[in-house]
Amino acid sequence: MKKKFLTISMFAVLSILLWIFVSLSNEYFTTFSVPIKYINVPEGYLVTNSSADDIALSIKGNGWSLAQISFGREASFLIDVKGELGKQTALIRNQMNNNSWISSNLQLIEITPNIVSFNVEKLFEKKVSVEPKFKFSVADGYGLVSKLTMEPDSVEISGSKNSLNKISVIRTIEKDFGKLNASLQTFIDLQKIKDIHATPSKVKINIDIEKIVDKTIENIEVKTINVPKRQTLEIIPTKIKIVLRGGLNKLALITEKDLQAFADFNDAIRDTLGTIEPKIIPPEYMEVLDVTPKKLKYIIKKY
Numbered sequence: 001m002k003k004k005f006l007t008i009s010m011f012a013v014l015s016i017l018l019w020i021f022v023s024l025s026n027e028y029f030t031t032f033s034v035p036i037k038y039i040n041v042p043e044g045y046l047v048t049n050s051s052a053d054d055i056a057l058s059i060k061g062n063g064w065s066l067a068q069i070s071f072g073r074e075a076s077f078l079i080d081v082k083g084e085l086g087k088q089t090a091l092i093r094n095q096m097n098n099n100s101w102i103s104s105n106l107q108l109i110e111i112t113p114n115i116v117s118f119n120v121e122k123l124f125e126k127k128v129s130v131e132p133k134f135k136f137s138v139a140d141g142y143g144l145v146s147k148l149t150m151e152p153d154s155v156e157i158s159g160s161k162n163s164l165n166k167i168s169v170i171r172t173i174e175k176d177f178g179k180l181n182a183s184l185q186t187f188i189d190l191q192k193i194k195d196i197h198a199t200p201s202k203v204k205i206n207i208d209i210e211k212i213v214d215k216t217i218e219n220i221e222v223k224t225i226n227v228p229k230r231q232t233l234e235i236i237p238t239k240i241k242i243v244l245r246g247g248l249n250k251l252a253l254i255t256e257k258d259l260q261a262f263a264d265f266n267d268a269i270r271d272t273l274g275t276i277e278p279k280i281i282p283p284e285y286m287e288v289l290d291v292t293p294k295k296l297k298y299i300i301k302k303y
Contacts, residue, residue, distance in 0.1 A: 032057060032059075034055055035053060035077070036052060036053060036054060036079055037076035037077065040081050041081050041120065042083050045085065045120050046121060046123045046160065048159070049117075049195070051113070051115075052116050055116075056112040057077075059106050059107065061106035061107060077099055078099055079095050079098070085121075086119065087119050088120065089116070092111045092116060121161075123158055123159070124159065124161045126156070127157075132148070132171075133173065133175075133191070134173070134188060135176050136176070137179045138181075139181035142182075142209050142210065143212045145209070146250075149205070157198050158197045172191065173188060180209045183207060184207040187203065187205075210249055210250065212246065212247065213245070215251050217243075217256050217259060219239050220240050220259050221239055221256070222235055222261045225262045226266050230303055231302050231303075232303075236296065240261055240278055240293065242259070242292070243288070243290040244287070246285060254283060258283060259280065259283075260281045262281075263279075268298050277295060
């Protein structure tokens with residue numbers, strides 16, 4: 001039974017191979033497009049204002065030759081600049097010698113366009129900043145705990161002098177990373193600009209997301225500020241307690257020494273009730289939720 005099954009399987013495979021062989025021996029007609037690539041451009045120069053970016057080729061030939069083109073052809077249609085400068089035109093049929101991937105036994109029915117015009121100009125460079133065009137949101141209970149960064153935040157661009165004069169920034173592609181509940185580090189491409197080359201062509205973005213929690217921190221010393229000469233501002237008490245909200249990992253590292261609290265002499269001068277509120281400067285991306293005590297008693301002394 002097993003031997004019979006193998007015989008049937010081999011017969012089926014051979015039949016399929018024979019059908020493919022016979023089919024590919026027939027003549028077919030196909031049309032496809034390939035991007036243009038310019039070669040032999042002088043060093044320090046570039047091609048601009050190309051009238052076409054792709055060449056459409058309509059070809060007739062046997063299936064074997066067309067299959068080689070479809071599955072193994074080069075990625076570009078090569079146009080030889082021949083080291084010349086300025087405005088130029090190229091007759092596409094005259095460029096076939098540069099594109100040996102198009103077999104000589106194929107019949108070229110149509111080429112679109114027939115002629116391509118372009119300009120060879122001197123290459124200039126300058127540095128521009130990168131502008132983010134991506135977006136994201138933060139899941140409930142989480143928050144951004146540091147500044148969003150891009151590495152690098154500026155890139156070198158090269159192109160013709162006229163093209164560079166029109167560009168002050170280069171933007172990332174538009175992308176939505178959705179709702180985040182964890183930090184994200186990834187690369188994102190820069191938007192492509194015709195006749196402009198950016199180095200690098202992508203940047204690394206860092207979005208620092210953490211779970212948001214609260215932490216009580218005690219014994220924070222209150223310092224007095226804006227006290228004139230020959231006067232003192234005594235406050236009661238001299239230490240306070242706060243409830244701080246921030247990212248789980250970053251908040252775990254915070255102690256009373258990382259927090260600044262002040263009692264302003266000018267507040268005491270303006271006060272009419274005998275108490276002033278301490279001023280607290282929380283770390284970046286953190287929020288003060290509560291202060292104990294909320295009011296400080298004070299005594300102004302002159303000497």
